[in-house]
Amino acid sequence: MKDRGVYILLINLKKPQKIKVGKLGEISFESGYYIYVGSAQNGLKNRLERHRSRSKKLFWHIDYFLNSGTEIEKIFVKEGPKSMECEMARFISKNARGIPKFGSSDCKCDSHFFTGKVDDLLKVVSEFGLIEYDR
Numbered sequence: 001m002k003d004r005g006v007y008i009l010l011i012n013l014k015k016p017q018k019i020k021v022g023k024l025g026e027i028s029f030e031s032g033y034y035i036y037v038g039s040a041q042n043g044l045k046n047r048l049e050r051h052r053s054r055s056k057k058l059f060w061h062i063d064y065f066l067n068s069g070t071e072i073e074k075i076f077v078k079e080g081p082k083s084m085e086c087e088m089a090r091f092i093s094k095n096a097r098g099i100p101k102f103g104s105s106d107c108k109c110d111s112h113f114f115t116g117k118v119d120d121l122l123k124v125v126s127e128f129g130l131i132e133y134d135r
Contacts (some may be wrong), residue, residue: 003044005079006088008130009036009051009062010121011070021064024101029065033073035092035121036062036103037112039085048075048133061102061113076130085112088124095120 011034020026040047050056051066058064066072078084089104089112098111114121124130 002079004041005044005077006037006039006082006084006128006130007044007048007078007133008076008088008125009038009072010034010074010076010118011036011065012073013070017068019064019068021061021102022058024061027099027102029099030115032115033118033121034065034070034099034113034115035096035124036065037085037089037092037114037124038062038103039080039082041082044077045135048077048135051075061105065113075133076125077133078128078130080128084128088128089114091127092121092124095123 013029013031013034016031018026018028058067086107086109089109092114096114096116099113100111103112
């Protein structure tokens with residue numbers, strides 16, 4: 001696999017929390033599963049390792065969420081253009097509830113971060129042919 005593409009983070013939030021998410025401010029999150037859609041057109045492996053890291057400068061919306069005691073349960077990847085990130089977000093939005101403006105400040109999507117039933121969230125994996133990243 002080339003070192004660029006799109007990815008999905010499946011994250012489990014074990015208990016409800018209020019989290020300050022950069023310029024979005026404080027957001028109340030219910031416990032449950034969340035899915036984040038992202039892309040890295042250069043340095044995909046480094047981006048994924050950064051998401052897993054506990055010590056990092058908080059920059060992206062997802063950094064704030066991941067820095068709040070959450071666990072990434074699975075990561076899925078696929079080589080593809082940045083535009084596929086938005087295609088996947090639009091697909092997920094049909095089956096899950098998006099957190100407004102989260103992760104989508106560089107595009108016209110309503111959100112790139114969703115919550116809902118795990119099966120509904122992961123429909124995008126089979127629909128777009130992502131594979132599990134295991135490193």
